[in-house]
Amino acid sequence: MNRHEYYKLLQDPKWKIKASFIRKRDKHMCRHCGKKSHRLQVHHTIYLKGYMPWDYDNETLISLCSTCHKKEHGIETKKKKKKVEKPKSEKKTKKPKRTIKIKPIDDESTDSN
Ligand SMILES: [Zn+2]
Ligand SMILES: [Zn+2]
Numbered sequence: 001m002n003r004h005e006y007y008k009l010l011q012d013p014k015w016k017i018k019a020s021f022i023r024k025r026d027k028h029m030c031r032h033c034g035k036k037s038h039r040l041q042v043h044h045t046i047y048l049k050g051y052m053p054w055d056y057d058n059e060t061l062i063s064l065c066s067t068c069h070k071k072e073h074g075i076e077t078k079k080k081k082k083k084v085e086k087p088k089s090e091k092k093t094k095k096p097k098r099t100i101k102i103k104p105i106d107d108e109s110t111d112s113n
Contacts, residue, residue: 006053014054018042018061026063033068041069 009015019042029036040063044056064072 009053012054014052018054018058022058022061023063025058029063030065030068031062032064032072035065035068037065040065043069043072 010019022042023038023040026040028038028040030040042061043064044053044060045062046056046060048056070076
């Protein structure tokens, strides 16, 4: 499952109900730093193959603030390591087709003296 598909799953009402339950359970407090926020993200402490986000036990889900959540996923907020090198857009001008005619070199002729 790629990130986009996973993100789409998180828009599912089934997940939203579950996530709001987790946030309420955690009293809208980040389980890592204790920050209170009503915009906490619910994080899966484990990932199981073939599981939908809402299939997990509540025990495996924790509320995290966005900062802690990013840390949890190894996303550093300050350093932006991801540098997508864009290929320099070369002007797409149609090169004139060059037909290179290779003349066969007669080596034998030089040999014969
Ligand atoms: Zn936090
Ligand atoms: Zn997470």
